[in-house]
Amino acid sequence: MGSDTNIRSAKSNLNITGSSTAAGGLYDRVKIVGEGIIEGDTQCRHLKCMGTLEMDGELQAGHIGIVGTFSMAGNAQSDTMKNSGTVSISGDADIGVLTGSGTMEVKGHLQGNKIDFKGQVAAGGDCEVEVFKLKGLFDVGGLLNAGEIDIRLFQDSSAKEIGGEKIRIRKASLLHPLSLFFRPSSHAAVTAGIIEGDDIYLEHTKAKVVRGNQVVIGPGCEVDLVEYKVHLEKKKGAIVKESRKV
Known part of the structure; x- marks a missing residue:
């Protein structure tokens, strides 16, 4: 890439x-x-x-x-x-x-080696890079795929699927807006159909399926099914309807 x-x-x-x-x-x-x-x-x-x-x-x-x-x-x-x-x-x-x-x-489609951005990233098709670091919001019509994904969430975001080796999705601090247009929302959430990776930590994420080796489902998450190979941790305030070790 x-x-x-x-x-x-x-x-x-x-x-x-x-x-x-x-x-x-x-x-x-x-x-x-x-x-x-x-x-x-x-x-x-x-x-x-x-x-x-x-x-x-x-x-x-x-x-x-x-x-x-x-x-x-x-x-x-x-x-x-x-x-x-x-x-x-x-x-x-x-x-x-x-x-x-x-x-x-x-x-x-958006592709490359590294995205290190503050604000909004949108792609109508897939977004494929080696490193995806974002403080803000994203809207990907297809697959968001990167070896390393590190997102500080400001506003509602979505992707059809999210895949990577190491995935981190956290809510941004409400005290540090990027600008008048990109201010953190306490209700911001990520919506995705499938999230799949090796090492996954999620906050305020809504997904149908999460698959991984090491999986942490944090506060504000709503997941229909978690499939994990090694470890699953569910934090307080997280909703997991079904979990399965595979």
């Missing part, structure tokens, strides 16, 4: 200051300060937006830095992305390392 972009060398740069429209192409650096529209497929080593950027086409970049709003109609591939704002990608996204805070929305 993950991006490994191999972008041909380019000497030209694309700079937009104020409000302007430009054609896609092969660039070394793309910099937007203000409002920019790029029409056509684009390759670059660095893309930096401070303001608003709309793209119509595919994007392949080494590094992407967003301070503001970025929306695109195609697929995106990047070694790294730091998002400090709102990103919306209509296609699939393959991002090696995603960091920052704000909103990251991918209508298709």
Whole structure:
């Protein structure tokens, strides 16, 4: 999993200051300060937006830095992305390392190596990475899959399925909001059909089936069935309708 972009060398740069429209192409650096529209497929080593950027086409970049709003109609591939704002990608996204805070929305599949984000992560399809660390909320239409999953829950979140080796879902501290838009809710919960992993700790999670070797069902959880191989612990305030050692 993950991006490994191999972008041909380019000497030209694309700079937009104020409000302007430009054609896609092969660039070394793309910099937007203000409002920019790029029409056509684009390759670059660095893309930096401070303001608003709309793209119509595919994007392949080494590094992407967003301070503001970025929306695109195609697929995106990047070694790294730091998002400090709102990103919306209509296609699939393959991002090696995603960091920052704000909103990251991918209508298709989201994959990469590591997500370490504060705010909202949404994927219409699957989200597959090696490490998924999130303070905030998530909405995954398919499978959320990572070797390590560490979630501090701020607001209601969901995935069709969650899978990983080590899974940690905890409620965030009510004293530390990320922003006016991402404030912890005392009623926040994760909803998933199936959660499967080796080492699982859950709080405030509603699931039909939880499967694992070492499983801890913490406060606020409602699980129909827990299947475990080694150990099961049910904390005070947890509801487990049925448990089975397999």
